[in-house]
Amino acid sequence: MFGLNKLFKKDNPLEQQIISELAAFKNGVFPLGINADWITNIDVQKSPIEVSLQLPFASNGMASLLSDTLSKRLDKRFDVTMTCILPKQYQYKEIKHIVLVASGKGGVGKSTTAVHIARALQAQGAKVGVLDADIYGPSIPSLFSVLGEKPTTHDNKTLNPIIKDEIKVQSIGFLVSPEDATVWRGPMASQALSQLLNETQWGEIDYLIVDMPPGTGDIQLTMTQKVPASGALIVTTPQDLALLDAQKGIAMFNKVNLPVLGVVENMSHFICTHCGEKSHVFGTRGAEQLAQRHGVPLLAEIPLNAKIREASEHKQTMLAHDTGIFEHYIACAQLLSSMLYYQALSTSTVDIVITDD
Numbered sequence: 001m002f003g004l005n006k007l008f009k010k011d012n013p014l015e016q017q018i019i020s021e022l023a024a025f026k027n028g029v030f031p032l033g034i035n036a037d038w039i040t041n042i043d044v045q046k047s048p049i050e051v052s053l054q055l056p057f058a059s060n061g062m063a064s065l066l067s068d069t070l071s072k073r074l075d076k077r078f079d080v081t082m083t084c085i086l087p088k089q090y091q092y093k094e095i096k097h098i099v100l101v102a103s104g105k106g107g108v109g110k111s112t113t114a115v116h117i118a119r120a121l122q123a124q125g126a127k128v129g130v131l132d133a134d135i136y137g138p139s140i141p142s143l144f145s146v147l148g149e150k151p152t153t154h155d156n157k158t159l160n161p162i163i164k165d166e167i168k169v170q171s172i173g174f175l176v177s178p179e180d181a182t183v184w185r186g187p188m189a190s191q192a193l194s195q196l197l198n199e200t201q202w203g204e205i206d207y208l209i210v211d212m213p214p215g216t217g218d219i220q221l222t223m224t225q226k227v228p229a230s231g232a233l234i235v236t237t238p239q240d241l242a243l244l245d246a247q248k249g250i251a252m253f254n255k256v257n258l259p260v261l262g263v264v265e266n267m268s269h270f271i272c273t274h275c276g277e278k279s280h281v282f283g284t285r286g287a288e289q290l291a292q293r294h295g296v297p298l299l300a301e302i303p304l305n306a307k308i309r310e311a312s313e314h315k316q317t318m319l320a321h322d323t324g325i326f327e328h329y330i331a332c333a334q335l336l337s338s339m340l341y342y343q344a345l346s347t348s349t350v351d352i353v354i355t356d357d
Contacts, residue, residue, distance in 0.1 A: 014044050021073055029059050029338045048077035057337040058084045058126035084125030086206045091228045094204040097340050100232040104245025106214040109266040110235040111139045114211040120333035122167055126206040132171030134213040135189040141173040158199050170200045190222040216252040224256040230340050231261035238286035250294055263291040268301035300332035
């Protein structure tokens with residue numbers, strides 16, 4: 001991956017100009033521009049000119065924007081292609097990044113957001129897994145339309161995850177009947193979650209998205225103290241009550257020294273299907289102010305839209321075909337994966353306390 005730019009012809013002014021333009025291209029996903037070491041090929045003899053990039057994070061969807069940008073700046077036609085290959089630096093087993101998706105309270109769309117971000121990361125070229133950490137109210141099987149599926153095992157010791165649309169999924173919902181209530185005390189639920197994580201054959205994946213239960217209880221402490229997560233994502237709605245609980249979630253992660261990667265505001269606004277006017281049904285700028293107060297980015301403002309509910313209740317892939325809605329999750333996934341890459345460059349490890357209890 002590295003040093004491939006040395007293969008380019010140093011005496012070719014167009015190639016050098018392309019490399020310079022890529023280095024100068026900066027936005028939230030590429031805050032330092034395009035590293036020349038990510039360029040695997042430039043073919044100026046083709047029409048359109050072909051440029052291939054190998055990214056260390058999941059942002060393949062930026063290819064069209066780069067094609068348009070190069071075409072405008074250099075007045076030539078370009079075709080940029082991207083692949084995603086993360087550095088082989090594992091946080092846990094063969095998992096490169098673990099991201100906890102949390103909320104202070106239930107009903108804010110945390111699970112729906114976690115699933116769509118996982119799908120967006122997969123659409124951007126990453127290998128993705130989803131762990132349902134909500135032992136008492138697992139919703140991941142329903143959201144992936146795999147209710148009734150049962151994990152298999154090849155050695156009677158570990159479980160194979162359910163694979164849906166190339167995403168590896170694990171949940172207590174696969175092992176307990178949907179009609180049964182999980183009546184367990186906190187330590188039992190925490191132990192069950194630890195077993196789900198440790199005894200699942202995840203294989204090599206780039207991002208494990210963990211759908212956390214609401215609140216700040218035993219399961220949250222188990223995941224933050226015993227799992228080397230890369231960071232947490234806070235999901236909230238604009239209402240004051242939801243923001244108060246989201247504040248508690250941020251405070252908890254700060255206490256255990258786990259980075260809060262950003263805030264996602266769900267049900268942020270409603271766009272009228274008749275006039276196109278944006279209406280802030282539940283309030284305005286709540287998540288933005290919360291993010292500013294804690295010095296973290298507001299990664300997405302997801303609209304209140306019936307298509308999200310329909311996709312969640314029927315078939316998740318429906319939403320991927322609606323680019324107007326899914327693009328919110330795509331943008332969030334791109335920013336998230338970029339942040340994790342640059343965070344790993346700037347800090348060696350996250351300060352995680354490993355305990356035996």
